[in-house]
Amino acid sequence: MARRAEFQGEQFEKGLGIRREVLGGAYVDKSVDAATDVTAPLQKLVTEWCWGEIWSRPGLDRRTRSFLNLAMLTALNRPHEIKLHVRGALNNGVTREEIGEVVLQAAIYCGVPAALDTLRVVTETYAQIDAEAQSR
Structure with missing residues (x-):
């Protein structure tokens, strides 16, 4: 999978891993791969913050x-x-x-x-x- 340049970094990779584990790799890869100039910023935000920050917190399983x-x-x-x-x-x-x-x-x-x-x-x-x- 060729990834957009903005889809890099530790927080993005952390979120991408959790997102794949929960939602399934095929769905997540399709969403990320289909990102356009319009949708890429939201994909980045969701992956880094929703999945990489919030879903990784230890307070809730x-x-x-x-x-x-x-x-x-x-x-x-x-x-x-x-x-x-x-x-x-x-x-x-x-x-x-x-x-x-x-x-x-x-x-x-x-x-x-x-x-x-x-x-x-x-x-x-x-x-x-x-x-x-x-x-x-």
């Missing part, structure tokens, strides 16, 4: 961070990110049953419509994951 992300993304009604973070949560050891509990908890505090949208995305993501597993 990755499972807990995944629980929080799913709840916050439900509150924000961000289906694309929910789909991505459902996969990440599973990679971090969160079970499907626990994800269901997060959605129920969010339904009370964020609203039923947000939880219904999230549950729709979760169900679609599970179906994609199961189909991918069967095709291997």
Whole structure:
């Protein structure tokens, strides 16, 4: 993978490693490789600060961070990110049953419509994951 010049440095590499572990290498590499002059600054920011700084902090483990992300993304009604973070949560050891509990908890505090949208995305993501597993 030929990487853009601005995608270098210790913090970027640290974040890239964590991001790959949580979200999967194929997804992350596709995002980074597809960066343009317009999108590269945000890719750099997200990789260095979100993943390299925040996700690497010792105060919370990755499972807990995944629980929080799913709840916050439900509150924000961000289906694309929910789909991505459902996969990440599973990679971090969160079970499907626990994800269901997060959605129920969010339904009370964020609203039923947000939880219904999230549950729709979760169900679609599970179906994609199961189909991918069967095709291997």
